[in-house]
Amino acid sequence: MTGTSAGLAAVRLAAREAVSRGRELRIVHAFTWSLPRLDQHYDRARRTASQVVDAAVATAQRSTPGVRVQGQLVDGPADRLLVRLSRTAELLVLGDDGLATLPWLPSGSVLVQTVARAWCPVLVSRGPRPQAGPILAAVDGSRCSLLGLRQAAEEGARRNVGVVVAHVVERPGPAAEAAGREILARSVEAVPELVDYRVRLLAGAPAATLVRASGRARVTVLGPRGEHDAGLLGSVARAVLRQAAGPTLFAHGSSVPAPRTPVARPDPSPALAP
Structure with missing residues (x-):
């Protein structure tokens, strides 16, 4: 997940899905770093990424009381990580990343790659809360x-x-x-x-x-x-x-x-x- 509004909307939706399915919610944030780990900015970037995970876990707990949730910071490209996790997950939930505001759909985006290549169903959230209806x-x-x-x-x-x-x-x-x-x-x-x-x-x-x-x-x-x-x-x-x-x-x-x-x-x- 990301720390954007779309990412947090996905967290809230995922928390409701986890409770309704009787499953634990696992919030995962992929961390990538192309420079040597001795770079002066590495520790700061990793702390920031950890804070993103902590904020997402808190959002899930506030929005859906009773949800069982754990957060995890994982090293590696997000699309590869999500596809790998989809082999054992019941459902992946992702934010829409504001795609409606773009003039075209970027094939290389994490969302597109995951929707196309996942092994389990992928639920893409949109809006603050799903509406009623069939x-x-x-x-x-x-x-x-x-x-x-x-x-x-x-x-x-x-x-x-x-x-x-x-x-x-x-x-x-x-x-x-x-x-x-x-x-x-x-x-x-x-x-x-x-x-x-x-x-x-x-x-x-x-x-x-x-x-x-x-x-x-x-x-x-x-x-x-x-x-x-x-x-x-x-x-x-x-x-x-x-x-x-x-x-x-x-x-x-x-x-x-x-x-x-x-x-x-x-x-x-x-x-x-x-």
């Missing part, structure tokens, strides 16, 4: 989006809120809408633990449409890459990461839901929504 899960038929839907189902059950399963049709028309409804149907059938949900077929540019929809969601869940994306982050994930109106959960994990025998589901033919 979990929004974006699906496009890819394996990443199915994993995201499974994690959205888990989030909805844990928070006792419903899940909105959304697919965006970029160019509305009978064929495209039928294909979109098929993607929605296959997606919900692949996740048996998804119980409290409704499906929505949205129309428009996928990235901008999901960014707008995120303004009505408690958490937006999606995969870091879509059906046709092969880069570090998919184009939709990049836009949502930079501009989403609330916390965004990027799905990671080794298990993808397997297809199952179709069963009757509510709202089988969603109306097209703008």
Whole structure:
């Protein structure tokens, strides 16, 4: 974490997540130093970094009474450290680093590298506190989006809120809408633990449409890459990461839901929504 307002917002969100999951919160600050350790500024810089950790621990304890928390100052590049820690963590929580104020998304940033390469889900905080509303899960038929839907189902059950399963049709028309409804149907059938949900077929540019929809969601869940994306982050994930109106959960994990025998589901033919 960092000592910025975005970093402390992430700490508060992480503290609530830790308590709701019955887990200990581990606050980690990466410390890097390129000069020899005998440099006169080294001790001062390390003390400052330790103070950042102490302030974050105090913030977590003040914001969420009862949270079990420990702080740690670790040497090494932050992106490598976070990816390594994600192998054993249940969840990584990071601040948004003010990405919405930048004209583009820097691929080399710690946040982008972690969201793209982590082994566990990554929750990116945004704003002082998550708003009320359902979990929004974006699906496009890819394996990443199915994993995201499974994690959205888990989030909805844990928070006792419903899940909105959304697919965006970029160019509305009978064929495209039928294909979109098929993607929605296959997606919900692949996740048996998804119980409290409704499906929505949205129309428009996928990235901008999901960014707008995120303004009505408690958490937006999606995969870091879509059906046709092969880069570090998919184009939709990049836009949502930079501009989403609330916390965004990027799905990671080794298990993808397997297809199952179709069963009757509510709202089988969603109306097209703008």
